[in-house]
Amino acid sequence: MAGSFNKFICVGRLTRDPEMRALSSGSTVTKFTVAVDRRGRGANRENRETDFFDVTAWEKLAETCNTYLKKGMLVLIDGRIQIRSYEDRDGVKRKAVDVIANDMQMLDRSNQGSPSNGSARDFDGFGESAYRATGGGNQSSGEEMDDEIPF
Numbered sequence: 418m419a420g421s422f423n424k425f426i427c428v429g430r431l432t433r434d435p436e437m438r439a440l441s442s443g444s445t446v447t448k449f450t451v452a453v454d455r456r457g458r459g460a461n462r463e464n465r466e467t468d469f470f471d472v473t474a475w476e477k478l479a480e481t482c483n484t485y486l487k488k489g490m491l492v493l494i495d496g497r498i499q500i501r502s503y504e505d506r507d508g509v510k511r512k513a514v515d516v517i518a519n520d521m522q523m524l525d526r527s528n529q530g531s532p533s534n535g536s537a538r539d540f541d542g543f544g545e546s547a548y549r550a551t552g553g554g555n556q557s558s559g560e561e562m563d564d565e566i567p568f
Contacts, residue, residue, distance in 0.1 A: 429453035437483035447479035
């Protein structure tokens with residue numbers, strides 16, 4: 418009989434800048450949310466729905482995420498699902514699903530502030546505007562980059 422297995426992989430965009438904290442134990446933790454689009458069902462296959470995943474990164478990965486990730490960036494998160502229980506302000510027991518990141522890959526081209534050509538792109542699924550580099554001043558001459566992910 419096989420052992421337990423808990424694996425989570427997603428590709429999506431950050432809905433806000435990451436927030437890093439230092440704990441009293443000396444550990445660092447960074448939290449952020451990733452929005453992942455999915456197609457609708459049935460006759461509405463073209464309509465997109467969005468899932469929002471709360472992601473937690475620890476230690477060195479937490480520092481890397483805090484330093485390099487910004488709202489709107491496209492990232493791949495590899496991690497595991499963790500379910501925690503808590504009581505809300507009214508004493509009602511609730512559960513929350515968190516993604517604990519093991520690895521993160523930035524999938525956007527160089528994204529440093531607003532794009533060199535000033536273009537804006539609307540996020541699919543949750544209507545927030547974000548700037549995304551289109552490569553104008555960031556690419557060497559003759560270099561072309563695809564927006565497609567090769568897998």
